[in-house]
Amino acid sequence: MSDTLKSANSMNNTEFETLHYHVTDRGVAIVTIDVPGRNVNVLTPALHRELGDVIGVLAANESVVGIVLSSGKQGFIVGGDLMRIVRYYEMNRSAAEAYEQSRTFSRVLRRLETCSKPVAVVINGSALGGGLEMALACHYRVVTNDESTKLGLPEVTLGLIPGAGGTQRLPRLIGLEKAVPMILDGTLVDPAEALRLGIVDAVSNPDDLLDVAASWVLEQGTPLQPWDQKGFRIPGGSKLNDMNIGRLFQIQTARIGAKFRHNYPAPVAALRCLFNGSTVNSIDQGLRIESREFSALTRGPVARNIIRSLFINKRARKFRKDDADKSLVDTCKRVYDEEGQRMLAEGLASPLVRNAAWAAGMEDAPADLAEVRQSPDPMNIDFDFESLKQRLLAIQSLAAAELWAADQLDPVVADLSTLLGWGYPSYTGGVLSFVDTMGLASFVAMCDRFADEYGDHFRPSGILNARADNNESIYAHEA
Amino acid sequence: MRDAYIYDHVRTPRGKGRADGALHTVSPVNLLAQVLVSLRDRNELDTSLVEDVIAGCGSPIGEQGSAIGRSAVLAADYAETVPGQQIHRYCSSGLEAVNLAAAKISSGQSELVVACGVESMSRIPIGSSGGAWSSDPELAHKIHYVPQGISADLIATIHGFGRNDLDRYAAASQQRAAQAWSDGRFDSSVMPVHDEIGRILLEKDEAIRPQTDLESLGKLRPVFAGLGELGFDRQAILKYPQLENIEHSHTAGNSSGIVDGAGAALIGSAEIGAALGITPRARIRSCASVGTDPTLMLTGPAPSARIALDKARMGRSDIDLFELNEAFASVVLLFMDELDIPHEQINVNGGAIAMGHPIGATGVMLLGIALDELERQSLGTALVNLCVGAGMGTATIIERQ
Numbered sequence: 001m002s003d004t005l006k007s008a009n010s011m012n013n014t015e016f017e018t019l020h021y022h023v024t025d026r027g028v029a030i031v032t033i034d035v036p037g038r039n040v041n042v043l044t045p046a047l048h049r050e051l052g053d054v055i056g057v058l059a060a061n062e063s064v065v066g067i068v069l070s071s072g073k074q075g076f077i078v079g080g081d082l083m084r085i086v087r088y089y090e091m092n093r094s095a096a097e098a099y100e101q102s103r104t105f106s107r108v109l110r111r112l113e114t115c116s117k118p119v120a121v122v123i124n125g126s127a128l129g130g131g132l133e134m135a136l137a138c139h140y141r142v143v144t145n146d147e148s149t150k151l152g153l154p155e156v157t158l159g160l161i162p163g164a165g166g167t168q169r170l171p172r173l174i175g176l177e178k179a180v181p182m183i184l185d186g187t188l189v190d191p192a193e194a195l196r197l198g199i200v201d202a203v204s205n206p207d208d209l210l211d212v213a214a215s216w217v218l219e220q221g222t223p224l225q226p227w228d229q230k231g232f233r234i235p236g237g238s239k240l241n242d243m244n245i246g247r248l249f250q251i252q253t254a255r256i257g258a259k260f261r262h263n264y265p266a267p268v269a270a271l272r273c274l275f276n277g278s279t280v281n282s283i284d285q286g287l288r289i290e291s292r293e294f295s296a297l298t299r300g301p302v303a304r305n306i307i308r309s310l311f312i313n314k315r316a317r318k319f320r321k322d323d324a325d326k327s328l329v330d331t332c333k334r335v336y337d338e339e340g341q342r343m344l345a346e347g348l349a350s351p352l353v354r355n356a357a358w359a360a361g362m363e364d365a366p367a368d369l370a371e372v373r374q375s376p377d378p379m380n381i382d383f384d385f386e387s388l389k390q391r392l393l394a395i396q397s398l399a400a401a402e403l404w405a406a407d408q409l410d411p412v413v414a415d416l417s418t419l420l421g422w423g424y425p426s427y428t429g430g431v432l433s434f435v436d437t438m439g440l441a442s443f444v445a446m447c448d449r450f451a452d453e454y455g456d457h458f459r460p461s462g463i464l465n466a467r468a469d470n471n472e473s474i475y476a477h478e479a
Numbered sequence: 480m481r482d483a484y485i486y487d488h489v490r491t492p493r494g495k496g497r498a499d500g501a502l503h504t505v506s507p508v509n510l511l512a513q514v515l516v517s518l519r520d521r522n523e524l525d526t527s528l529v530e531d532v533i534a535g536c537g538s539p540i541g542e543q544g545s546a547i548g549r550s551a552v553l554a555a556d557y558a559e560t561v562p563g564q565q566i567h568r569y570c571s572s573g574l575e576a577v578n579l580a581a582a583k584i585s586s587g588q589s590e591l592v593v594a595c596g597v598e599s600m601s602r603i604p605i606g607s608s609g610g611a612w613s614s615d616p617e618l619a620h621k622i623h624y625v626p627q628g629i630s631a632d633l634i635a636t637i638h639g640f641g642r643n644d645l646d647r648y649a650a651a652s653q654q655r656a657a658q659a660w661s662d663g664r665f666d667s668s669v670m671p672v673h674d675e676i677g678r679i680l681l682e683k684d685e686a687i688r689p690q691t692d693l694e695s696l697g698k699l700r701p702v703f704a705g706l707g708e709l710g711f712d713r714q715a716i717l718k719y720p721q722l723e724n725i726e727h728s729h730t731a732g733n734s735s736g737i738v739d740g741a742g743a744a745l746i747g748s749a750e751i752g753a754a755l756g757i758t759p760r761a762r763i764r765s766c767a768s769v770g771t772d773p774t775l776m777l778t779g780p781a782p783s784a785r786i787a788l789d790k791a792r793m794g795r796s797d798i799d800l801f802e803l804n805e806a807f808a809s810v811v812l813l814f815m816d817e818l819d820i821p822h823e824q825i826n827v828n829g830g831a832i833a834m835g836h837p838i839g840a841t842g843v844m845l846l847g848i849a850l851d852e853l854e855r856q857s858l859g860t861a862l863v864n865l866c867v868g869a870g871m872g873t874a875t876i877i878e879r880q
Contacts, residue, residue, distance in 0.1 A: 240609030241540070247606075250626075253619040254710030262620075262717060271616040355720035378637045378722055385720050 004028070004214045018047040019054060020072075027065035028214045029058045034072030041077040043105065043130040045084075051134075052108040059115040066118035066217035069138060070210065075149075076123045077131025082307050085160070089304035098295035105130065105164045106287050109137035114228065118221025120213035124206060126150045128188070132199075133162055136169040139223060140216045141200040142209055143191045151199060152188035156266045158311065159303030159427070163294030167273035168286040172227045174198045175236030176245065176278055180252055183270050227283045238278035249275055263361045263427045265302055269293040301437045305429025308475075309415045317412060324421025325413050328403070332396040332422055332431060333367075335457075339395045340366025342454065348383060356388035361425025366392070391450060391458075393434060396424065398447050398458065400431040401440075404474060405464040411436070411474050436474040444468040483584035483746055484759035485577075485877065488847035489517045490742030491672050493835040494685045496600035501681035502672055502739040507536075507543045507599040510672065510741045512554035514595060517670045518743045519557070522757055527558035530589040533579050534565045535572025535596035537838030540608040547597060567839075568768065569868030570806060572596055573742060574842025574875055578766035580746040581875075590751040595743035596840035605737070605838065612773070612869045623718050623774045625711040627868065628703035628734065630776035631807035632727045633715050637775075638813055642728040645808035646696040649733035649832045651822070652805055656829025657689035664828055664855060668847050684834040686736045699730035718774045733808040738835025742844040761850050764860070764876040765791035771870045777810045779872020780864045781817040787862065787874040795819065798876070799858035802849040804841055804865040805830035814864070827852060841865065846875060853879040 007024040012032075014020055021031040031054055035041045058064045071077065088098070112119060112134075120140040126149050127135050133153070135141050143149065153162045153170070161167060162183065171179040174197050181187040194200045204212045226232055240246045249271070256267045273293050277286035297303050313319070343353045350369040357365045396418070403409035415430025428434040435443045444460045451458035460468070491514060494502030502510065511534060519526055534548035548563030568575045573596025580592035611618050618624070625633070635645065659665055660683060671682045704727040712725045752759050767786035771779045780803055788794060795818055803814050803825060815825060828848055831841060842865055849861035864874045 240614050243604065243607055243609075246609050246614040249614045249616055250619065250624065251709050253616045253624065254714050256616075256710070257620055257623065257717070258710035258713030261713075268616060268620045271620070275616050349721065351723035352721050355716060355722075359717055359720065378639070378719075380721060383721070 004211055004218060005030070016050045016054060018044065018050050021054060021058070023064055024214065026218055027063055028217050029061075029064045029067045030210065030214070031058075031067060031069050032072045033069065033077065039073070040075050041071055041073050041131070043077060043080045048105045048108055052111060055108075055112050055115050059117055064117060066120070066221045066223070068120050068122060068210065068213045068217060069134070070122040070213075071124050075125030076127040077134060078126055079129035079131060082158070082311050085298055086304055086308050086312065088298045089301065093299065095295065095299065098299050099291060102163055102291045102295040102298065106291055109134060109165050110284070110287060113137045113139065113225050116223050118217050118223045120216050120221070122209045122213045123149070123151070123200065124209055128152055129155055129162065130164050133164040133166040133169070136173065137165055139221065139225060140213065142202040142204050142212045142216070143194060143200045144206045144209060145191055145203045146206065147190055147192075149191050150188040151191070151194045152186060153182055154186035154188065156184060156270055157186045159264065159266050159306040160297050161266055161270040161273060161290070161294055163290060165287055165290065167270060167290050168277045168283055169227070170199070171274055171278055172234055172283065175234060176238060176274060177236055177248060179274065180248070183274060184252065184256060184267050234278055261359050261361055263425060265300055266297055269297055302427045305433050305437060306426055309419060309429045309433055310426060313412045314416055317416065319416045319420065321420045324417035328400065328409065328414060328417050329422045331399050332418055332424065335395045335399045336362075336392060337367045339392055340369055343388065344369065348388075349377070352383060353388070356385060357392050359385070360389035360392050361427060362392065363423025390446070391454065393424070393428065394443075394447060394450065395458065397431050397434045397443070398460065401435050401443065401474075402461055402464055404432060405461065405467050432474050440468045440473055441471070480585045481587065481748060483581035483763045484749060484752060484880070485761040485763065485846070485850060486745040486747055486752060486757050486759055487518060487522055488742065488744035488843065488850065489514055489521060489668055489670050490840070490844045490847055491740045492669050492681045492684045493738040493740040493837055494601070494681050496737035496739050496835065496837070498601065500601045500739060501685050502599070503601040504674065505599070505672060505680065505739070507597050507602065507741075508547060508550045508554050510599060510739065511547060511551040511595060511597040513672055514670070514741045514743045515551055515555035515557060515593065518593065518745055519555070522745060524745070527560055528591050528751070528755070529557065529561045529593055530591055531580070531583065532557070532561060532563040532593045532595065533576040534563065535574070535576040535839040535842060536565050536567060537569060537572055537598050538603045538605060538607045539565050539567055541603055543597070543599065543603050548595070551595070551597070568871065568873060570804060570836070570838055571768070571842050571865040571867045571871070571873035572839040573844065574846060574863060574865055574873050575768065577744055577746065577763075577843055577846055578768070578873070578875055581763040581766055584746060584748050591745070591747040593743055594746050594843055595741065596843045597741040598837035598839040599739045600737045600837060601739050623714045625715050625774055625776075626703070626706055627776060627806070628729055629707055629711045629715060629725065630774065631729050631734070631809050632703055632707070632725050633719065633775060634777060634813055635728050635809040636722055636726045637719065638809070638816065640728070640809050640812050642697075644812060645728055645733040646693055648808040648812060649696055650691055650693055652826065652829045652832040653688055653691040654829070655827060656684065656687050656833035659828035660684070660687070664851065668851055686738055686835045687833045691732065696730070696732040699732045701727035701730055702734065703727050703729060715774055729807050729809065733832060735804070735806050735831035735836035736834070738837050740835070740837035740840050740844070742840045742847060744843050744846060759880045761853070761877040761879050764793070764878050766875050768867075768871060768873040771872065773870035776868065776870045777806060777866035778813065779870065780810065780814045780866050780874070781872070783872030783874040784818060784862055784864055787876050791876050793860070793876065798860050798862045800827070800849060800852055800856070800861040801825040802845045802861060802863045804836065804845060805832040806836060806866050808832065810866045842873070846877070850877060850879070853877075
């Protein structure tokens with residue numbers, strides 16, 4: 001152990017549950033995050049609270065020169081507690097309540113970077129989501145040279161956005177253009193790329209990480225972020241009086257619109273955070289903008305749907321693509337293809353049907369559309385595009401709901417099979433989450449409307465009607 | 480409401496909007512001031528009688544920013560008492576300046592107003608002034624923003640205008656513009672632009688290519704296919720899902736050119752004309768602007784024309800001559816279809832495809848071109864019209880006196 005890290009009294013402070021710390025002889029407080037009962041560190045409400053508390057304690061301690069944050073586990077921190085996001089949705093919180101909740105950790109990290117003591121962070125392994133956001137709120141970042149380490153903000157892939165300053169600090173650190181793929185697409189980077197992008201200050205072998213961080217605190221440590229310095233400008237520019245910035249936002253808006261087909265609120269919310277947050281002159285205001293956007297996403301169904309199906313249930317069941325219920329997938333595909341054919345029979349041109357399937361988020365178009373010869377009339381706008389999109393999904397969900405009503409289908413299996421084994425769009429959470437999101441009664445009513453208009457194949461069965469009348473729901477909902 | 484009259488108009492020739500363009504060294508305020516000086520001198524105008532100088536400008540930022548109308552008043556040595564302002568409605572800013580001037584006269588608020596416009600596209604590139612419509616993701620996402628060229632291609636796709644149709648129209652524009660110049664039809668209204676030491680920088684529109692034909696146009700590559708691939712095509716398809724794809728058929732040859740230029744018109748009441756001893760050349764019959772789908776964007780001309788016709792209690796057949804800005808060939812072809820206008824009756828002296836489209840100035844230039852042509856052919860009425868960014872159209876109907 002180097003001189004920098006020597007401590008005569010190596011006793012750890014143990015008043016906290018999720019972290020502990022000791023102060024070296026030269027006054028560096030080494031804080032080790034170690035969330036109990038988990039293989040990896042995740043951000044829990046207890047850690048949020050205790051991190052805030054420990055900053056307060058150390059900032060007030062005159063013998064502490066600076067702080068080093070580190071992890072007591074193999075990786076650094078790999079994100080938040082996803083179950084909480086699902087629970088928040090079920091709680092049906094008010095906008096104000098959701099906003100206040102989303103402010104909590106964001107405020108802790110703001111306190112961290114303005115605590116008046118230099119804070120370095122040792123990124124000893126993957127730092128994802130809130131973990132990277134915590135690192136971005138530190139004044140100095142050193143990362144392990146282990147190539148399997150990943151750094152990134154994958155929140156959009158969960159239907160969320162970074163909610164603890166990621167959309168504000170990353171562009172202020174590396175510029176909007178370089179921040180775009182990480183924030184809008186959740187692109188992960190390895191340590192070498194992180195250094196090249198300017199996300200970290202140094203890469204080091206694992207044994208020297210603590211020493212490098214502590215040395216920075218002792219030798220250079222300045223407790224001030226670039227964005228808190230007077231006259232700060234975002235590298236590469238911001239605001240629309242720079243044409244390049246205007247072009248960047250135009251193109252990214254188009255790319256996001258085309259990629260997510262206006263079905264996923266998170267990427268465009270992230271884009272708004274980048275735009276509005278980089279336009280305001282104060283990071284505090286930027287953080288508020290981000291919290292507003294984040295809180296809105298936690299109140300909407302898409303994040304809940306993606307997280308519940310593709311993360312929580314998938315992990316719980318250890319579900320893989322090969323586990324998909326083949327018979328259900330075949331049924332969905334059949335009714336979907338038939339609906340496509342019906343639309344053609346109604347006189348709609350095949351490009352329209354193909355575009356409806358694409359816009360609804362389906363991976364593949366209904367089969368055999370191209371073989372039907374129907375000259376599209378581009379001037380003909382006698383169609384209801386929203387209904388077409390809805391029909392192509394609803395017909396599959398109806399088939400699945402009937403099986404569920406007859407106690408022949410487990411909702412988790414149905415959702416995961418259609419998402420992983422078929423190509424039903426993930427924003428819905430799967431073929432039965434689609435029904436669950438809308439509510440069974442509303443779904444049945446919609447099918448009845450479609451049946452009146454497009455044919456009896458949309459008519460729900462007596463048993464499905466009965467379960468809807470009974471106010472049943474497909475997934476159990478916590479009160 | 481009393482009538483507003485056009486007493487005179489003048490414009491610069493249009494210089495290529497690039498670093499080696501003939502007008503690149505002239506600042507926009509200087510360019511506009513030269514037009515104001517010419518308008519004053521041609522009419523021996525006591526400028527203290529001018530009650531406003533309304534300047535259209537498409538990128539009102541930097542040296543074109545902050546009420547360039549007033550800056551030009553001071554640069555042109557108009558009376559200090561003359562106020563000036565700047566207005567923006569994208570491509571129709573110059574015509575909107577005319578319409579606002581007419582409104583001031585008609586309402587009795589003013590007797591004499593200069594409506595003008597300027598754009599130095601070589602110095603202030605198009606798009607410089609940003610804007611929420613195109614670049615704020617919140618709005619751009621919601622309304623499926625696409626650049627104008629994509630909209631022009633979208634119109635061509637929906638209405639079935641092929642590359643050949645567009646190129647044929649473009650070739651005619653070049654031939655007509657060249658013919659108009661060689662016949663001297665523009666001579667009385669285009670003034671030479673001078674440099675600081677009094678030498679002439681430009682006397683004639685610089686961008687015309689009289690030798691252009693279908694073959695040379697056919698060799699040009701579509702300009703907007705690349706942009707479309709970035710996501711704009713799919714954004715448009717989400718709104719126009721009946722289309723398989725967007726045919727990218729507009730090129731540099733069948734779209735309007737990027738140029739520098741300025742123009743101005745003297746608008747006043749009958750009373751001020753009589754008092755000054757100047758003769759009105761045309762009466763402004765009606766004005767209209769209207770909003771349309773922002774993604775398709777460039778379909779405003781027909782609805783704005785219909786509103787202007789209604790306001791003037793006129794029908795399509797009461798219009799002798801049409802002047803519609805050639806932003807893109809598909810815009811004009813669509814307008815001709817919608818109002819059943821034969822090619823012989825519209826843009827008879829060519830247009831922006833040949834001579835260029837100095838955004839803020841084009842509207843007032845078109846007004847002047849239409850008026851001169853009414854006089855040359857001894858016709859009665861003209862409808863001047865532009866498609867406008869963010870989905871709008873602006874129209875003005877004039878009647879020769």
